Amino acid sequence: MSTPLGAEPARLQTESTRRRLTPAQAERIATMVDAAVEILAADGFDAMSVRDVAKRAGVAPATAYTYFSSKSHLVAEVFWRRLAAGVPHADPTLPAAARVAQVLRAVSLVVAGEGQLGGAVTVALLGNDPDSEHLRWKIGGFIHDRLAAAVGDDVDDPDAIVDALQMLYAGALVTAGMGHLTYEATSERLVAAATRLMGMRE
Structure with missing residues (x-):
């Protein structure tokens, strides 16, 4: 059965691929997602790394890797959020x-x-x-x-x-x-x- 309209964006605030999120964690991930889009636009996928995204987002690399295991995981998250919201x-x-x-x-x-x-x-x-x-x-x-x-x-x-x-x-x-x-x-x-x-x- 399909999910009711509007449910997905709200759920994105409280869960990720790996675990449920606190509001602060959800905000941190949203900042990383935005940073990833900016880096992709400027440098492309090959040049992107989770470490670079973390630096731009103001997040410690070790923290970033607790949310995203790879740059592919991060980009897939970007796409998922675009779909769910749009x-x-x-x-x-x-x-x-x-x-x-x-x-x-x-x-x-x-x-x-x-x-x-x-x-x-x-x-x-x-x-x-x-x-x-x-x-x-x-x-x-x-x-x-x-x-x-x-x-x-x-x-x-x-x-x-x-x-x-x-x-x-x-x-x-x-x-x-x-x-x-x-x-x-x-x-x-x-x-x-x-x-x-x-x-x-x-």
Whole structure:
């Protein structure tokens, strides 16, 4: 079952990949997330380190590593927070295809116009450390729930449609993250493909 609209951003204030957070810890992590985005914009993923992020955020490196095991984990956290804060449930008054398009546009444009952040997210989500993998599953579950709610149960074989839409989105994310298309162009192609899929299956 999908999480109610607005629940995710509130929950982000009190938990992380590793443990529940006090308000002070949540603020520290938010500061590190902002610092990571700034460093990515200026220097790119390859040049970024958890130590550099900690320094910019005014956090001791040892403390930073208690929250983030790697730079991939940190970037995955950035993406998760962008998704949770920026991708609401689709408008239930719209037809199913329009609801799906609304969700896919929101999801695919989360890092649009953010310089090197998109490519960093692609690399981070393909990482194999346990914390990045945990967030990858969490992100996948979030997107699945948003798409499942958008598809609804008034179409033929909704589970198969959601699976296909997730595959379309995953391919689109990698395409944009590798720099082959802008996120804006990728979003429109993704929506066009999803619309055709919905038309064939409704």
